[in-house]
Amino acid sequence: MPRTSIHRIGDLLANAHLLVGEEAVLVDTGWPGRRDAVAKGLRRAGLRPSDISRIVLTHHHPDHAGNAAALKSEAGAMILAHPADAPFIEGKERPPAGSDFSRAGRMLSRFPRPVLKCSAYPAAAVDGFLEDGSEVEGLPGTLVMHVPGHTPGSVCLHNPGEGWLLAGDAVSHMLGKLWLPTLSFSWDLEGVLDGVRRIISTEVREIHFGHGPPLRGDDACDRLSSFLKKRSRMCLS
């Protein structure tokens, strides 16, 4: 079976990824109003929005789900997300404005209106649920890994046979460094740390991120492990 090809559509403030296996699957959709940047990224890979069969959302934040509704109607694609984030994507529930475990997050929660205004995007109906351990249809060997932490329904995609993982916002890689997700916008700190531990335990050699370029090499998970040791000391102290 040919290896899944992974195209980073990185000319957004956040990455979307095009994964091509048996079908073409778009993972995340960029900030609201950036639909053209996604379409340009698809064109670079020789595809059009109508070639996409499924849109996987790693979580409900606007930099990932912002163009889901537009691309869904254009592509006629199914939207897949974890059930815990689906009510936010569908506009049925309002997400919390900030986390309750960080000082900045608590401050944001006290003044939610500007945050909610900036993070609004057109609601999109979710057509199917991503459950931990299930295989993504159209991408043989690619499994859903539920990592509740950044949001309750955050997911990574993991292909153990091919040795890669797509992390969403569970961890980022920007300016040459690894980063935990912004804690003021995250849901549960222990969950964030557990999610990174779970990524490390996969021992993959290639990690793709919602923000920043991929990390490749036999030491990818070792680098993540040393980062987590330092960072969790700071978070929990």
Ligand SMILES: [Zn+2]
């Ligand atoms: Zn996020």
Ligand SMILES: [Zn+2]
């Ligand atoms: Zn993000």
